[in-house]
Amino acid sequence: MLTRVANQVLAEDIDLQKALQPYHGHIIAINVRGVDVVGYVQITEEHITVDTTRPEGEHLTTVQAAPSVYLRMLQDYTRGGALRMQGLRIEGDAALISQLLLLAKSMPIDWESIIASQWGEAAMFGVRTLKAISRGFLYAHKATGDNLRDAIHDEWELAPSPSAFTDFSEQVETLRDEIDCLAVRVEYLKKRSL
Numbered sequence: 001m002l003t004r005v006a007n008q009v010l011a012e013d014i015d016l017q018k019a020l021q022p023y024h025g026h027i028i029a030i031n032v033r034g035v036d037v038v039g040y041v042q043i044t045e046e047h048i049t050v051d052t053t054r055p056e057g058e059h060l061t062t063v064q065a066a067p068s069v070y071l072r073m074l075q076d077y078t079r080g081g082a083l084r085m086q087g088l089r090i091e092g093d094a095a096l097i098s099q100l101l102l103l104a105k106s107m108p109i110d111w112e113s114i115i116a117s118q119w120g121e122a123a124m125f126g127v128r129t130l131k132a133i134s135r136g137f138l139y140a141h142k143a144t145g146d147n148l149r150d151a152i153h154d155e156w157e158l159a160p161s162p163s164a165f166t167d168f169s170e171q172v173e174t175l176r177d178e179i180d181c182l183a184v185r186v187e188y189l190k191k192r193s194l
Contacts, residue, residue, distance in 0.1 A: 069086075
């Protein structure tokens, strides 16, 4: 399935085809540390192949990371944000990995079903649990930030609230307008007194 989808995306993306031209004949080994799972991506002139057996070829780039790093990258992928590469250990051509990530980012893939089919429901449960924990942390982070902001503005009065700052800004603008009017009036009175 990955091979089919990757080649469909590649067939429609001329810029990606050009970017991958220097890498024809290259192989990327994607190693999941601690799980002893290795997947291989081979780039040829005709297509891209994704498989679990190592293809023939001498240009090998290896990517190693813990499962948590790959899960974080999948979360970045599903959110549509930039893919963070911290925690990846790359041996070989890092630019090739960047191109591969661009390809992966444009692939409409249901990663959860692929993980479930490859590693079973236990892996799916782990993915769902990690997503739930991540959502929980995001909610706690937002709630803590909101509570801290309210305490700074309302309880401790260390900073003005947004509405108080808006009122203050409006008062300053009113004073500036009045100063301009008074300056014009003073000039007028000076001219009249002469």
